Amino acid sequence: MRSPRSIDIDITTRCNLRCSYCYHFNSPGDVEDDLPTAEWLTFFEELGNLAVMEVSLAGGEPFLRKDLVDLLQGIAENKMRFSIISNGTLITDTLAEEVASTRRCNTVQVSIDGASPIVHDSCRGSGSFHRAIAGIRCLQDHDIPVSVRVTIHHKNVRDLENIAALLLDTLDISSVSTNAADYFGLCQQNAADVNLTIEDRMIAMNTLLNLSNQYPGRISANAGPLAEARMFQEIEAALARNQPRIEGRGFLTGCNCTWQTIAVRADGVIIPCTLLPHLEIGKINQASLSDIWQNHPVLQRMRTRSSIPLSSFSYCKGCRYIPYCTGNCPAGAYAVFDEECHPSPEGCYRQFLAAGGSMRL
């Protein structure tokens, strides 16, 4: 690709919440100051000239930026669309109306982690549940597509059926994605409280597989228990058929993001992915994004991960699942091994079984 199709921007590092598993607030991505409006508007012109199609704004909390509507207008004027990732708590009717008026919004993703204040607020702070639900209602009133992300953790894993009923039945959200509290940012400090135990993971897998049958096509996952359950089932099915390997597996093929998208921190530093904020590869409006995208050695290295066989890592030595495995997310690998071109323990089937996990759910 000559340019990224989409770009993920942490438009601010400020947030009104301190969720106990947030990937910020203990990360190289936590920068002092947000860039001023004019810097972003200049950058959006460059993105428009490169025919980037979508800008995803996250944070921090994007709705904390007073100039958010100006930024959205800048994206629209440069013939792109946008999505916003939000905790939902600051969305008012007026803001929703302004977002809708741009006519370029793909989706606003709101995080909901519980079907009640007790569960949702346990990691996100008192009052956040009611305000997030009110935010969703405002967006829906203005016909803005709303998606919801459910982050599964130790305190909500037994509430998943209620969460699905709230989101998919009561609120009629069209699609819900799931992941799990992972070993990034604040979660590293609060791991004992929020990370899933092996028992939690099995409960989550079982429940989410059932729910995705109950709500076909409406629950997705790129990581976390549902993604793992689907991958582990696929491995078991291949073994049951005596299939020697799964096409495209056996190498570090767990991430294709660097072929499609790139990211920018709140200080304007360009990075391959918001979960790899330490990999600084340029600064907006100072270096050519096109040049970085096509030539930067870090991106070239990330793109050749898929040619690295899992058998070359001591971590995978002796593993019978190598021909069925992707090595998973590079950011997960970096969080544990300080190396992104390495398999990640997150999603490792051998480790899951060794910890007492079972796919006989």
Add this chain to the structure above:
Amino acid sequence: MVTEVTRTSLAIRNPHIVLREEFDDWGLLFDPEEGIAYGINPVGIYIWKHLDGAHTPEAIQNLVTKEFEHVPAESLDDVIEFIQTVVDKGYAGFELKHDR
């Protein structure tokens, strides 16, 4: 309004539509208003770039013949069909002529 593209039509690109060229010389025509994108091949990209209000389908077909190898004799019909498709989608149109 149905507008039929003929061999002498002078179509012009809708400036709101984005052409996104990819490494393999294929591309996407992206409508940011609707969030819809259509894939087009290298010949489609070439034709699209010549929808400037100055090139007729006949002229474009002549250029296509020079630019690409193995262009079939009946390619004018294909050029007209491509332009008709983008016109029907609102991705291209014709300049309005005002009576004075």
